[in-house]
Amino acid sequence: MISETLDELARRLAERGVRGASARRFLDEAREHLVDAATADSETEAVRRFGDLDVIACRVATEVAVTRGRRSTFAAFGVLALVGIAYVAVLALIPAAGGWPDLAGGKVAALGPVTALAIALLPQIAFVSGCLALVAGARLGRGGTTSPAQLGLVRRRNAVALGAGAGTLLALAASAANTGAVLAGWWVTLTILLSFALLIPLVAAAVAVARSSEPRAAGDSPAGDVFDDLGPLFDVRPVRSLELPSHPWLFALLSASVVFVVGVAGGWYAEGDPGSGLVRGAFEAIALVTCFAVLGRTLGLRKARV
Amino acid sequence: VSRELKGHVDFLLLAVLEDGPTHGYGLVDELRSRSDGVFDLAEGTVYPALYRLERNGLVESSWESTRGARRRRVYRLSRRGLAELGRRRESWRQWAAATNAVVA
Numbered sequence: 373m374i375s376e377t378l379d380e381l382a383r384r385l386a387e388r389g390v391r392g393a394s395a396r397r398f399l400d401e402a403r404e405h406l407v408d409a410a411t412a413d414s415e416t417e418a419v420r421r422f423g424d425l426d427v428i429a430c431r432v433a434t435e436v437a438v439t440r441g442r443r444s445t446f447a448a449f450g451v452l453a454l455v456g457i458a459y460v461a462v463l464a465l466i467p468a469a470g471g472w473p474d475l476a477g478g479k480v481a482a483l484g485p486v487t488a489l490a491i492a493l494l495p496q497i498a499f500v501s502g503c504l505a506l507v508a509g510a511r512l513g514r515g516g517t518t519s520p521a522q523l524g525l526v527r528r529r530n531a532v533a534l535g536a537g538a539g540t541l542l543a544l545a546a547s548a549a550n551t552g553a554v555l556a557g558w559w560v561t562l563t564i565l566l567s568f569a570l571l572i573p574l575v576a577a578a579v580a581v582a583r584s585s586e587p588r589a590a591g592d593s594p595a596g597d598v599f600d601d602l603g604p605l606f607d608v609r610p611v612r613s614l615e616l617p618s619h620p621w622l623f624a625l626l627s628a629s630v631v632f633v634v635g636v637a638g639g640w641y642a643e644g645d646p647g648s649g650l651v652r653g654a655f656e657a658i659a660l661v662t663c664f665a666v667l668g669r670t671l672g673l674r675k676a677r678v
Numbered sequence: 679v680s681r682e683l684k685g686h687v688d689f690l691l692l693a694v695l696e697d698g699p700t701h702g703y704g705l706v707d708e709l710r711s712r713s714d715g716v717f718d719l720a721e722g723t724v725y726p727a728l729y730r731l732e733r734n735g736l737v738e739s740s741w742e743s744t745r746g747a748r749r750r751r752v753y754r755l756s757r758r759g760l761a762e763l764g765r766r767r768e769s770w771r772q773w774a775a776a777t778n779a780v781v782a
Contacts, residue, residue, distance in 0.1 A: 401702055401725055401751050408703040409721065423720025431726035439733050513730060 373415040374406045381425050388433035389586040398432050433587045438513035440584035441523050445509030448530045448577040452502045455537045455570050459495055462544060462563050469559030478550035487550065490543035493659055497667070498536035504671055505529035507601045519591035523584070525672045530581045532671060538574050541567040597672045599623075620674035624664040632657035683717055687727045688736075689770065690717065692755060692763040695737060699754035702728065728753055736762050 378399055385395045402422070409418035422428070466472055475484040508526045512518055548555070548563035599606050599617035606616055616623040635653030640646050668674045683690075694700070694708045705728075706721045731737045736759035742752045755763070 397751075398725055400749075402722065404701065404748065404750050405703045405706075405721065405725075407748075408701075412707075421721050423722040425722070427720065428722035428726070431723055432729070435726045435729040435733070439729070442733070513733065 373419055374403065374410060377406065377419050377422070377425070378403055381429065384425050384429035385432060388429050388588045390429070390433050390436050391586075394432075394436045394587070430590045434518060434589040434591065435513075437523055437584070437587035437589040438518050440580075440587060441512050441518075441526050442509050444577070444580040444584040445505050445512075445526055445530055447580050448534055449502050449506045449509075451570075451573045451577045452498055452533055452537050455541060455574065456495065456499070458566050458570055459540060459544065462559075462566065463491075465559055465562070466555070469556040470554060473551045473554040477554055478547075479553065480550055483546065483550045487543045487547035490539055491547060492655075494536045494540040494543060496659070497663060498533045498540060500663075501529050501533035501536060501667075501671055504598065504601065504673075505533055508596070508672070511601065518589055519593035519595075520589050521595035522593060523589055525595040527581055527585060528670050529672070531578070532667060534574055534578045534581065538571060538578075541570055541574070595672055597674060601672075620668070621664075624661055624668075624673075627664075628657040628660045631660050683719055687719065687724070688731055689763075689766045691724070691727060691731060692736060692759055692766070695753060695755040696760070696763060699752045701750040701752050705753070731759065735759070 381402060382395060382399055385391070385398070390398075406415075406418050406422060409421060412418075413421075473484075475488055476482075478484045505526055508522070508529060512522065512526060545564045545567035548560045548567075552560045597617075597620075599620075606612065614622065614626075616626075632653040635656040636646075636649040637653075638649070639652030640649030643649065664673060690709060691705060694705050694712070697708075700708065702724050703721070706719070706724050709717050709719070728737065728739070732739055732753075735756055737753050738756050739751050739753045741749050743749050
């Protein structure tokens with residue numbers, strides 16, 4: 373009877389996407405448990421006391437889903453941190469490699485502005501999405517049940533972050549190849565090698581994120597949004613009175629205003645020219661509002677339409 | 679009781695593990711014994727709870743051979759788990775005292 377119960381348990385776990393080492397560990401423990409219980413009582417009683425197999429399989433699947441969701445998030449963030457370091461290092465070395473080239477100064481003139489836009493925008497999307505995934509990932513499994521909607525949000529944030537990270541690397545490689553005649557050969561080689569080398573762990577992290585969707589958790593809690601993730605920040609008195617969770621676009625415009633001011637100050641300081649600062653600030657603010665419009669629901673910056 | 683028990687399983691498991699490492703069956707048995715049979719949970723549900731505690735760093739586990747060829751996954755309280763147990767115990771005492779004061 374114990375053997376049949378374990379077979380049935382394995383089948384129900386598989387139905388919920390729990391296979392491999394996670395399933396084996398639980399089934400081994402369940403076997404030992406049932407053998408102990410049958411020694412103290414009968415096999416029938418041991419199986420009865422073990423509980424409803426569907427409920428147990430469902431709870432195991434939820435815990436495995438949370439564990440994989442968190443692990444894949446930490447892995448993705450770690451890889452994105454490496455990409456970030458490589459990105460900063462490569463850009464910091466440009467002056468030593470011959471200085472910043474003209475936007476349209478490469479072999480293919482039209483490619484310059486496209487890669488420049490990607491190099492400016494995609495790392496920011498990767499950073500914001502990666503941080504949001506990390507915050508939501510760290511919250512998984514803490515305080516009550518975890519639902520498929522919450523796990524799905526973490527996966528979407530990770531996917532956007534990794535996609536933007538991969539886009540950044542490809543844009544860097546394309547830009548290096550395009551400006552090969554203008555910049556030093558060692559910089560071009562280093563940038564292309566580094567970009568493609570980092571694509572390998574990035575793809576591995578993407579596979580881990582995709583595989584985290586295999587165990588099917590149960591529960592009907594809503595996915596939540598950025599206001600749930602950063603709850604305490606929105607609970608400070610002057611911020612609370614704005615009721616930002618009910619007005620996500622106000623939150624977007626306030627964030628864009630802050631980004632605009634920082635962009636103006638940063639551009640002015642870096643270029644020594646207030647006009648350049650204004651252009652940079654405006655670009656950053658417009659980019660933020662555009663990303664909020666395009667990716668807002670995907671990243672849980674505002675609640676999904678019911 | 680079983681519905682109320684669900685919200686306290688983690689706390690109760692930590693409390694049982696405070697007395698020393700044990701396997702899943704031992705935990706369930708001890709829980710039932712200490713509560714005079716009142717805490718009689720579906721035994722298989724203790725494992726997902728233990729996985730959750732382990733993931734959060736509150737317990738540690740390893741396979742250990744006992745009595746010849748039998749291998750069991752043995753769980754033990756981590757240092758973090760001990761601290762968490764202390765916090766939950768204090769919180770529980772305050773809640774129980776306040777509830778008693780109101781309903782007794």
